Amino acid sequence: MPLSLNVRAVIVSLIFLVAFIGLWHLGTLPDMAKKAYADPAYAALMGGATPAKSGIPSPGMVWHTAVTNLSNPFYSNGPNDKGVGLQLAYSLGRVLIGFFLAILIGVPLGFVIGMSPLMRKALNPYIQIMKPISPLAWMPLALYTIKDASFSSIFVIFISSIWPILINTAHGVSSVRQDWLNVARTLEVNPIRTAFRVILPAAAPTILTGMRISMGIAWLVIVAAEMLVGGTGIGYYVWNAWNNLDLSNVIFAIFVIGAVGMLLDMILGVVAKLVTYQE
Amino acid sequence: MSQPFLKVEGLKKVFPGVEGGTGVTVFEDIHFGFEKGEFVCIIGHSGCGKSTILNVLAGLDSASAGNVFMNGREVSGPSLDRGVVFQSHALMPWLTVIQNVAFAVTSRWPEWSREQVHIQCRKYLELVGLGHALNKKPHQLSGGMKQRVGIARAFAIEPKMLLMDEPFGALDALTRGVIQDELVRICSATQQTVFMITHDVDEAILLADKIVLMSNGPEAKIAEIVENPLARPRMRAIIHHEADFYPLRNHLVDFLVTRSKRIAEGHLPDDYDPVHPPLVRPTTRSELLVAKVG
Ligand SMILES: Nc1ncnc2c1ncn2[C@@H]1O[C@H](COP(=O)(O)OP(=O)(O)OP(=O)(O)O)[C@@H](O)[C@H]1O
Numbered sequence A: 001m002p003l004s005l006n007v008r009a010v011i012v013s014l015i016f017l018v019a020f021i022g023l024w025h026l027g028t029l030p031d032m033a034k035k036a037y038a039d040p041a042y043a044a045l046m047g048g049a050t051p052a053k054s055g056i057p058s059p060g061m062v063w064h065t066a067v068t069n070l071s072n073p074f075y076s077n078g079p080n081d082k083g084v085g086l087q088l089a090y091s092l093g094r095v096l097i098g099f100f101l102a103i104l105i106g107v108p109l110g111f112v113i114g115m116s117p118l119m120r121k122a123l124n125p126y127i128q129i130m131k132p133i134s135p136l137a138w139m140p141l142a143l144y145t146i147k148d149a150s151f152s153s154i155f156v157i158f159i160s161s162i163w164p165i166l167i168n169t170a171h172g173v174s175s176v177r178q179d180w181l182n183v184a185r186t187l188e189v190n191p192i193r194t195a196f197r198v199i200l201p202a203a204a205p206t207i208l209t210g211m212r213i214s215m216g217i218a219w220l221v222i223v224a225a226e227m228l229v230g231g232t233g234i235g236y237y238v239w240n241a242w243n244n245l246d247l248s249n250v251i252f253a254i255f256v257i258g259a260v261g262m263l264l265d266m267i268l269g270v271v272a273k274l275v276t277y278q279e
Numbered sequence B: 001m002s003q004p005f006l007k008v009e010g011l012k013k014v015f016p017g018v019e020g021g022t023g024v025t026v027f028e029d030i031h032f033g034f035e036k037g038e039f040v041c042i043i044g045h046s047g048c049g050k051s052t053i054l055n056v057l058a059g060l061d062s063a064s065a066g067n068v069f070m071n072g073r074e075v076s077g078p079s080l081d082r083g084v085v086f087q088s089h090a091l092m093p094w095l096t097v098i099q100n101v102a103f104a105v106t107s108r109w110p111e112w113s114r115e116q117v118h119i120q121c122r123k124y125l126e127l128v129g130l131g132h133a134l135n136k137k138p139h140q141l142s143g144g145m146k147q148r149v150g151i152a153r154a155f156a157i158e159p160k161m162l163l164m165d166e167p168f169g170a171l172d173a174l175t176r177g178v179i180q181d182e183l184v185r186i187c188s189a190t191q192q193t194v195f196m197i198t199h200d201v202d203e204a205i206l207l208a209d210k211i212v213l214m215s216n217g218p219e220a221k222i223a224e225i226v227e228n229p230l231a232r233p234r235m236r237a238i239i240h241h242e243a244d245f246y247p248l249r250n251h252l253v254d255f256l257v258t259r260s261k262r263i264a265e266g267h268l269p270d271d272y273d274p275v276h277p278p279l280v281r282p283t284t285r286s287e288l289l290v291a292k293v294g
């Protein structure tokens, strides 16, 4: 009996996983690592007679690091030694604050732009110029004006995640079917009620798509921003691990960043599903 | 003579031309009126401006000149007094069937309790035979069912007048027949005043007490107003056996096939007066009994 597509997909996925870990394991066997770092000058530069230790860690080592870190994720031994959970919480906090600020401003502004052709034309040049600016380019200006690393990171998240929300909201609002608006008009529905009961639900799937893009960008940007400003956060955690030449921890952090990013997207995906309608 | 319930006076619509060119006069000098409880159909070729007239009556569009009065009051915008059934049903896909109707009912009576709203919605959805589909989403319904929800929504606010733009255009003949029967039943039960656009001569004969004939555009005119000689209640199953059915039907088809075009070319009767378009009542006894309104 043929297996269902889902079951087959899971099997193939698992095969890839095993192959990947297997190759990784083979590539990091001690004698292989020795060969890779056989150059004595490089070994000396890396400061040790134990090249296997400073080479790429094996899956087992990363697993060990992960277990140790995850068994006590929230400890804090001073500024340079905090648990991964605590650092993640800092990053998530900044991302969520910046993201919700972007929603708070982007959605109403998108409504105005979507409803008013005048505002659309007037604001379009600014949006087109602001949109392609790398969010990190704002960082010096933010640090100078805000004078606080944490708030600067939040500002950078805000400025990078507002554009997809703004543009998608405006697009969703301006393409609400005229029929539905006419229904509201013939029922003498006031503008506020029309906005909340007709335009918002009609545009919600498009708005949610914008939010998903924004969240993706925000999570990309926070790591870079925290590497830049330091202090706390998962980005700083990676940077700190790199400075300690603790590659196991770097790889572990990479997996954590990927997993959390996926989780954030999944949460928004569930919300998107709730507001999506079938015509 | 007293004012009719609905009165259209000197209506004209000009759509602006492209790039500042002279506009297109879709129609002008449109005059007609009808009484409370009447079912009026308007027939004319595609593009003559029927939808435009209906949108002006609804208040969704404004005329370039002329006025519309309902109950002696000028129509200047959309109103809950005029329910509209849209050609494309215009149901909100994120709401269930009953929520779609409830949106209209709560707009009409904001002070009503949920219980009252629910009762009103149920009543009209049951009237159109959808009592079993209250909690379905529009995409789970067939085309005919969606159209019936649209009709229930318009009826549920108990408007003084119902406006329908080709409500059955997208339906197959069988479904259309079923809904027409329901419409006949509901309208005679509620004494509803209806203004409806149709392309279907048989539909007009079945439903309408008065049929407004529009000549081809541009600069379309009301060629004449035909009174239906067949008395209510008209039954779809037996209507074509009535003696006056074929004179009426032939008259309408003749108009659509030949006369609407000839009138557009300027072949109007010498005594044609746009303010009082000819009133016609085709029957077997008198081939054409032409009278003047007013
Ligand atoms: N927004 C507009 N701008 C310019 N011209 C328009 C506009 N809307 C309609 N028209 C023109 O006005 C005329 C009448 O349009 P309308 O939709 O009222 O026709 P109709 O009689 O309802 O036709 P149909 O039977 O095909 O629905 C058409 O010739 C159309 O080209």
Ligand SMILES: [Mg+2]
Pocket (backbone or CB within 6 Å): B050, B051, B052, B165
């Ligand atoms: Mg039309």
